[in-house]
Amino acid sequence: xxxxxxxxxxxxxxxxxxxxxxxxxxxxxxxxxxxxxxxxxxxxxxxxxxxxxxxxxxxxxxxxxxxxxxxxxxxxxxxxxxxxxxxxxxxxxxxxxxxxxxxxxxxxxxxxxxxxxxxxxxxxxxxxxxxxxxxxxxxxxxxxxxxxxxxxxxxxxxxxxxxxxxxxxxxxxxxxxxxxxxxxxxxxxxxxxxxxxxxxxxxxxxxxxxxxxxxxxxxxxxxxxxxxxxxxxxxxxxxxxxxxxxxxxxxxxxxxxxxxxxxxxxxxxxxxxxxxxxxxxxxxxxxxxxxxxxxxxxxxxxxxxxxxxxxxxxxxxxxxxxxxxxxxxxxxxxxxxxxxxxxxxxxxxxxxxxxxxxxxxxxxxxxxxxxxxxxxxxxxxxxxxxxxxxxxxxxxxxxxxxxxxxxxxxxxxxxxxxxxxxxxxxxxxxxxxxxxxxxxxxxxxxxxxxxxxxxxxx
Numbered sequence: 001x002x003x004x005x006x007x008x009x010x011x012x013x014x015x016x017x018x019x020x021x022x023x024x025x026x027x028x029x030x031x032x033x034x035x036x037x038x039x040x041x042x043x044x045x046x047x048x049x050x051x052x053x054x055x056x057x058x059x060x061x062x063x064x065x066x067x068x069x070x071x072x073x074x075x076x077x078x079x080x081x082x083x084x085x086x087x088x089x090x091x092x093x094x095x096x097x098x099x100x101x102x103x104x105x106x107x108x109x110x111x112x113x114x115x116x117x118x119x120x121x122x123x124x125x126x127x128x129x130x131x132x133x134x135x136x137x138x139x140x141x142x143x144x145x146x147x148x149x150x151x152x153x154x155x156x157x158x159x160x161x162x163x164x165x166x167x168x169x170x171x172x173x174x175x176x177x178x179x180x181x182x183x184x185x186x187x188x189x190x191x192x193x194x195x196x197x198x199x200x201x202x203x204x205x206x207x208x209x210x211x212x213x214x215x216x217x218x219x220x221x222x223x224x225x226x227x228x229x230x231x232x233x234x235x236x237x238x239x240x241x242x243x244x245x246x247x248x249x250x251x252x253x254x255x256x257x258x259x260x261x262x263x264x265x266x267x268x269x270x271x272x273x274x275x276x277x278x279x280x281x282x283x284x285x286x287x288x289x290x291x292x293x294x295x296x297x298x299x300x301x302x303x304x305x306x307x308x309x310x311x312x313x314x315x316x317x318x319x320x321x322x323x324x325x326x327x328x329x330x331x332x333x334x335x336x337x338x339x340x341x342x343x344x345x346x347x348x349x350x351x352x353x354x355x356x357x358x359x360x361x362x363x364x365x366x367x368x369x370x371x372x373x374x375x376x377x378x379x380x381x382x383x384x385x386x387x388x389x390x391x392x393x394x395x396x397x398x399x400x401x402x403x404x405x406x407x408x409x410x411x412x413x414x415x416x417x418x419x420x421x422x423x424x425x426x427x428x429x430x431x432x433x434x435x436x437x438x439x440x441x442x443x444x445x446x447x448x449x450x451x452x453x454x455x456x457x458x
Contacts, residue, residue, distance in 0.1 A: 016093070023091040026098075030089040035061070035100060036108060039081045050077070054085055054100070065102035073105050075116040082108035117220050120247055129229050129251045136234045136253045138266065139202045141344070143351040144171040145266050146201030146233070148191040151176040154209045155238070155259035162263035170267060173201055179208040184218035189227040196232055200356055204231065205262045206248060207238030216240050219248040228252055238262035277340050284333040291325050405438040415443070424449040
């Protein structure tokens, strides 16, 4: 704004000029300021803008924060909160009111990320999302593991290396997502939902390697927490290192200190069962050998001198006792092994019923039935429409003037005004007329007229 020239004579300004000059002075003197105070009279307008008063014991100043800026604030602003406001000091010309246009907010005494973390943690805890009663156990023998992480990150490489080294027979499905930066939370939520729709995974690992608090922040955002809580498949959170804790860790069904630990956790039940069966087999073998050794010692220490005459009978008795002892040992071992095999077979049947191939076959059959039904209905509809069209065409043909002309009739019109000649009295000798035939037109002159006689009428 150009300033009015100020001379020795009295200079009279309009209100707009005066407010504009004052606003320019304030904005030039304080292009960006930081002001500390208490929030009061906070109003969140329907447009998305915020309006509040920043006050202390001696003064107060209005603050406006537009939606573009307040959408970047990671915590909830409330009345009574101590804030440090950064922005432009200016004057709202329409009301002549001094105010601050806020561009940044910081909580006094708290880091903004820590405050946002504590606020969301308290809110979700109040809703019961961290409760132990809603935590689901991980599957005993997972056949397929879904992973939500960056395809190029160290976490994915570490997990696949664990499964490769341990030769774990698992199917792994990666649903890739960015795990830090703007938009990472939305990609993590989308990746979780893709695995749910896929339907093959028995358990899902969500995580990434270590980093700063800002790097891990996507796992502290509310959409990610709610997506994990709503997921129909058990979720293991593996974010950062052991000392790191995120909202995702608190809401997940299980937490692993690192992605490597998560990879070992989901495969632990399978390895534990295999190790247990091998242990039972080792104990059974050792027990049998021990009993054989004891039986052999008893046999050697027995009173063979009384049975030297009949050694075959003595051997038969020990053989029978040996068979009985072996049966007593082998039966429970066999029962345990059979029970373990039955559990494996049951798990395999359940997983096979949920396999993508079986689901695809059922859905393909339903789609073919629906297609056949739709084709038949469409053919019936086309036949009905074709019959109605043919009938309509026939009616139009019957009523068409061209059909009358086709039978040898003609239409006679006066050449001057194109009026249809219906009677001889409508024209006079010498008048020009046009005669319309079926396909051609005749230009004629009336040579004479003759009224229809009574004989012609009959």
